[in-house]
Amino acid sequence: MTEHNDGVVTLPGGHALPQGSLIHGAWVPNTGPLRDVFDPATGELLATVREAAPDQVDAAVASAREAQAAWAARSVHEREALLVEAARVIVEHADLLAVVETLDTGKPLSQSKTDVSIADQYFRYYAHASRHFFGETIPSASNLQVRTEREPHGVVAHITPWNAPLSQWSRGVAPSLAVGNTVVVKPSELAPLSTLLVADLLKGVLPAGTMNVIPGDGALTGAALASNPGIDHLTFTGSVATGIRVSQAAAANVVATNLELGGKSAAIVFPDADLERAAASAANALVRNTGQSCSALTRFIVHSSVADEFERLLVEATASMGMGPGIDDHKLGPLVSQQQRDRVVEMVRQAAAAGATIATGGDLVPTTPDLSKGWFVTPTVLTNVSPEMQIASTEVFGPVQTVLHFDDEAEAVRIANGTDYGLTAAVFTRDIGIASRLSRSLRAGQVQINGFIGAGMEIPFGGVKHSGVGREKGFEALHGYTQVKTVVTHLEAAA
Incomplete structure (x- = not known):
């Protein structure tokens, strides 16, 4: 892979991946520092990626905010169809995605192929599961009708790790989108290419602003995203030390976090x-x-x-x-x-x-x-x-x-x-x-x-103690990416 003067990374098979951030369905030039991405198997340079600066982070969050109401207003069947189409595109480009993931992370190609298949499964699972996700009716006083509704948080930030970029991206993004959130994704600076590629492949499938992707490191791009007052929920996977900093930054804006941290x-x-x-x-x-x-x-x-x-x-x-x-x-x-x-x-x-x-x-x-x-x-x-x-x-x-x-x-x-x-x-x-x-x-x-x-897909996953808070996967993820609204109707007494 090489970076050309026109700001394009040429991937295996000749696919031209634009440089920049995907914001509102288009690639926008980044203004942060340049970062080299290496092939772990050879130590050789794969690509040079320019990181998103705080201005691009703000633009990505604003794009997600602008798109969120319309996305949430779509019927569950419309969102289901779009997520299934996204899964189809992932499968169509599975070989390229797997090769890029392997070059980016070093993992064996068969494992990367499995991770691409997992990404496809996450989108299909949550596309269909969202049909069966609803609130409750709660018995109460005879003159009250009480029910709960599950509503999306709004704009969800996803800071994803380098060890499994595609499966971790899909594990969080698919349920977020399925229940009506829009997302801003920051992939790891060590292995951003497969996430940028899948974003490029899906930009013509998902409505503009529904999914925004901003490459960059944690100190610049990640910190700007975690502390952005425009996000409503944040999901982070990574180290304990970074997870604590991320949750502290989000807490300053009273933003809840889902943290999947280390393990022993x-x-x-x-x-x-x-x-x-x-x-x-x-x-x-x-x-x-x-x-x-x-x-x-x-x-x-x-x-x-x-x-x-x-x-x-x-x-x-x-x-x-x-x-x-x-x-x-x-x-x-x-x-x-x-x-x-x-x-x-x-x-x-x-x-x-x-x-x-x-x-x-x-x-x-x-x-x-x-x-x-x-x-x-x-x-x-x-x-x-x-x-x-x-x-x-x-x-x-x-x-x-x-x-x-x-x-x-x-x-x-x-x-x-x-x-x-x-x-x-x-x-x-x-x-x-x-x-x-x-x-x-x-x-x-x-x-x-x-x-x-x-x-x-159906098995809830998450930790206790310093391993994190919240749960991914299964219906627990749908609960995590929504919030409860209680509706109380006061009934007139019978005549």
């Missing part, structure tokens, strides 16, 4: 568990986006009596993982940036210095010619990890799995709950009593029993 998700493996299934889940946590997922199970708390066998199975599964450029569809791709790669390597080295054992993955940074220029980290399993170690409580965001031991149920729960995070958790056991007890005692927004999946 625990899986507890009991002696009666299917160890092969548990080890496969542990290995899969490294494979999905090279461990760069906030919901990944990255703390396996294993009963001491089966720990050796579990670790053997996990090391065996990890050692066979192929690694290489995502465009060649290896099992593991690179990390998103050199900074992220260096952070992961340093965390592993600190864990080893603190007493953890590197069971596999000792050569953390590959030196082979085909990998040395990219930001790769060898998949790593750490055993002999204790709860007091930093690696046991701090999100790594890389292909690093940790194994801790426990001797009784209370200890397992104490270790699992012993971090600031509470996004997801899992329990591996054949004992329904244990599974039931732990589903209640684990402090997490989602608990899965005897497996782990991240997909499913």
